[in-house]
Amino acid sequence: MSLPRRAWLQGVGASLAAAALSGCNRVTEDPRIVKALASAEDLNRGVQRLFGRTALAREFGKADISPFFKPNGSIDPPDADYKAHAAAGFADWKLIVDGLVERPLALSLAELRALPARTQITRHDCVEGWSCIGEWTGAKMSAIAALAGLKPAAKHIVLYCADTLGGAKYYETLDLVDVLHPQTILAYDMNGAPLTTPHGAPIRLRAERYLGYKQAKYVMRLEAVESFAHIAGGQGGYWEDQGYDRFGGI
Amino acid sequence: MGAPVSKPVKVLVSRHSRIVRITHWVNAIALFFLLLSGLQIFNAHPALYWGQRSDFAHPWLLTGAYEAGGQLHGVTRIGDAAFDTTGFLGASKERGIVVARGFPAWLTIPAQRYLALGRRWHFFFAWLFAINGAILMASALISGHLRRDLVPTGDQLRPTHVIAEVWHHLRLRFPKGEEARRYNVLQKSAYLGVVALLLPLMVLTGMTMSPSLDAMFPGLVDLFGGRQSARSIHFITASLIVLFFAVHMAMVVLSGTWNNIRSMITGRYAIEVPPPAAEPVGDAP
Numbered sequence: 001m002s003l004p005r006r007a008w009l010q011g012v013g014a015s016l017a018a019a020a021l022s023g024c025n026r027v028t029e030d031p032r033i034v035k036a037l038a039s040a041e042d043l044n045r046g047v048q049r050l051f052g053r054t055a056l057a058r059e060f061g062k063a064d065i066s067p068f069f070k071p072n073g074s075i076d077p078p079d080a081d082y083k084a085h086a087a088a089g090f091a092d093w094k095l096i097v098d099g100l101v102e103r104p105l106a107l108s109l110a111e112l113r114a115l116p117a118r119t120q121i122t123r124h125d126c127v128e129g130w131s132c133i134g135e136w137t138g139a140k141m142s143a144i145a146a147l148a149g150l151k152p153a154a155k156h157i158v159l160y161c162a163d164t165l166g167g168a169k170y171y172e173t174l175d176l177v178d179v180l181h182p183q184t185i186l187a188y189d190m191n192g193a194p195l196t197t198p199h200g201a202p203i204r205l206r207a208e209r210y211l212g213y214k215q216a217k218y219v220m221r222l223e224a225v226e227s228f229a230h231i232a233g234g235q236g237g238y239w240e241d242q243g244y245d246r247f248g249g250i
Numbered sequence: 251m252g253a254p255v256s257k258p259v260k261v262l263v264s265r266h267s268r269i270v271r272i273t274h275w276v277n278a279i280a281l282f283f284l285l286l287s288g289l290q291i292f293n294a295h296p297a298l299y300w301g302q303r304s305d306f307a308h309p310w311l312l313t314g315a316y317e318a319g320g321q322l323h324g325v326t327r328i329g330d331a332a333f334d335t336t337g338f339l340g341a342s343k344e345r346g347i348v349v350a351r352g353f354p355a356w357l358t359i360p361a362q363r364y365l366a367l368g369r370r371w372h373f374f375f376a377w378l379f380a381i382n383g384a385i386l387m388a389s390a391l392i393s394g395h396l397r398r399d400l401v402p403t404g405d406q407l408r409p410t411h412v413i414a415e416v417w418h419h420l421r422l423r424f425p426k427g428e429e430a431r432r433y434n435v436l437q438k439s440a441y442l443g444v445v446a447l448l449l450p451l452m453v454l455t456g457m458t459m460s461p462s463l464d465a466m467f468p469g470l471v472d473l474f475g476g477r478q479s480a481r482s483i484h485f486i487t488a489s490l491i492v493l494f495f496a497v498h499m500a501m502v503v504l505s506g507t508w509n510n511i512r513s514m515i516t517g518r519y520a521i522e523v524p525p526p527a528a529e530p531v532g533d534a535p
Contacts, residue, residue: 024359024360024361025360025361025362028359028360028361028367028371029360029364029367034367034370036374037370037371037373037374038370038374039374040370040373040374040376040377041373043377044373044460044462047463047466048462048463048466051466052462052463052465052466055465055466056465057461057464057465058464058465058468058471060302064302064303066303066304068306070304070306123302123303123461123477125459125461125477126295127294127365127369128294128295128365129291129292129294129295129459129481130295130297130299130304130306130478131302131303131304131477131478132303132304133302133303208461208465209461209462209464209465210461210462211461239366242366243364243366243367243370244365244366244369245366245369245370245373247462249460249461249462249463250373250459250460250461250462250463
C-alpha cells in the first residue's frame with residue numbers, strides 16, 4: 001500500500017474513531033439520559049430503607065486498623081477562619097446547631113466530648129474503590145439532635161464544613177434516619193488520639209454505612225432543614241452537586 | 251449397485267425459548283454497559299488488593315504511570331512482574347494527549363475521566379442485569395431448561411466423550427445431525443458456568459462493595475474475605491466473562507454464523523438430518 005493512501009486511511013480511521021467517541025459522549029452525558037439512569041439511586045436507597053434501616057455496619061478489632069489511613073479530598077483547608085481556629089487549638093471554636101430546632105446550640109469541643117459518645121472500629125470505603133479501617137470516637141448525632149430538639153418539619157441535617165474544595169465550600173446532608181442511626185457520630189478522636197487536620201479536625205462525620213464523600217470533615221455547623229434544594233447546587237452535598245448520588249451507600 | 255446417495259435434509263428445530271432469547275439480548279446489552287462503565291470505575295483507583303482493607307504499598311494488580319525522558323509511560327504490575335503497557339494500560343491518549351489512566355478512553359463510559367457518571371451507568375444497568383438474571387434463572391429452574399439443556403448428561407460426562415469433544419472442537423468439527431439437537435458437553439459447561447457461576451458472582455461481589463448492603467448482609471463480606479477481595483474477584487470474574495465472550499463469538503462464527511444468530515432471534519436452528527428412508531431397492535432378504 002502506498003504511503004499517502006495509508007496515511008489517508010489512518011486519517012479516516014482516526015476521524016471515525018473520534019466521531020464515534022464524541023458521539024458516544026453525547027449519549028453518555030446527555031442530561032435526559034443521565035436523569036433516567038439516576039433513577040436507580042432511588043432503588044438503591046429504597047432497598048436500604050425497606051430492609052435495612054437499622055442495620056449496623058461491621059465493626060472490627062484493633063488488629064484490623066490500617067497502619068496508614070489515607071486522607072482524601074481536603075487535607076489542609078486553605079480557609080482563613082479555619083486556619084485561625086486550628087492555630088488556637090480550636091479553643092474558641094463552637095459547633096453551631098440551628099435551623100428547624102427548638103433550642104439552637106453552640107457547642108464547644110469540651111461540651112461535645114461530654115455528650116453521649118460511641119467508639120467504633122469501622123471500614124471507610126472511598127468512592128474511588130479503596131478501603132481503610134480506623135477507630136472513631138465521637139458524640140452521637142442522635143444525642144445532639146435530642147439536645148437541640150428537632151421540629152416536626154425537619155427532614156434533613158445539613159453539615160456545613162470549613163474547607164473550600166475546587167472553589168466551593170464542602171457540605172453534606174443526612175436524612176433523619178441516618179441522623180438517628182446509632183453509628184452516626186461526630187468524631188473528635190481517631191485511633192485514640194484527637195482528630196488531625198488531614199482527617200477533619202476538630203470534628204468529622206462518621207455515618208458508617210456510606211461512602212467516604214458522605215463523611216464530611218471540618219464540620220462547623222449543623223442546620224435542620226425541610227429541604228436542601230436552595231443550598232449550593234441543590235443536590236445535597238459538595239460531590240452530589242458534581243453528579244455523585246446523594247445516597248452514597250453503594 | 252446401491253441406492254443413490256441422497257443429501258441430508260435441512261430441518262429447522264426449535265432451539266431457544268422466547269424467555270431465553272429475550273434474557274440473552276438484555277444480558278448482552280447490560281454487560282456491554284456494565285463492562286465499559288466498570289472500567290471507568292476501576293480507573294478511579296486502578297489497583298486491586300486482597301482482604302478487608304487496601305494495603306496501598308502492595309496491590310496485587312496495578313495499572314500506573316511514570317514519567318521518564320519527558321514522556322508518560324504506562325506500566326501494569328501483577329504481583330512482582332511489571333510490563334510496559336504504554337498506550338493501553340496505565341497511560342494512553344485522551345483527546346490527543348497521553349494521560350495517566352488505567353484503561354484507555356475508548357474502553358470507558360464516559361470516555362474521559364468522570365467517575366460520577368460512570369457510576370450512574372453502572373448502577374442502572376446493574377439493576378437491569380440482576381433482574382434479568384433472576385428471571386432467567388427462575389425460568390430455567392421452573393421450565394426444566396436448566397436440567398434438560400444445560401446440565402450435562404451422564405453419557406456426555408464420560409472422560410472419553412469429553413476428550414473426543416475437545417478433540418473435535420480443536421479441529422473445528424462440530425456435532426451434526428441428531429447430536430446437534432442438544433448442546434455438546436463443552437457448550438453446556440460454558441453456558442452453565444457463566445449462568446450459574448460467573449454472572450451470580452458479578453452480582454454478589456458487586457453487592458459486597460456496597461457499605462450499605464454489607465450492613466444488611468454481613469455474610470457477603472465473609473463469603474468473599476473482605477471488600478477489597480470482593481473488588482478483586484469482581485474484576486477477575488468480569489475478565490473471565492470477557493474471555494467467554496471472545497470464545498463465544500469465535501464459536502458463533504465458526505459453527506455457522508447466521509444459523510446461530512437466527513436461532514437466538516427467531517428461536518429456529520437448522521440441523522442436517524438424513525433424508526427420510528428411501529424406497530427399498532433390490533431384493534428383500
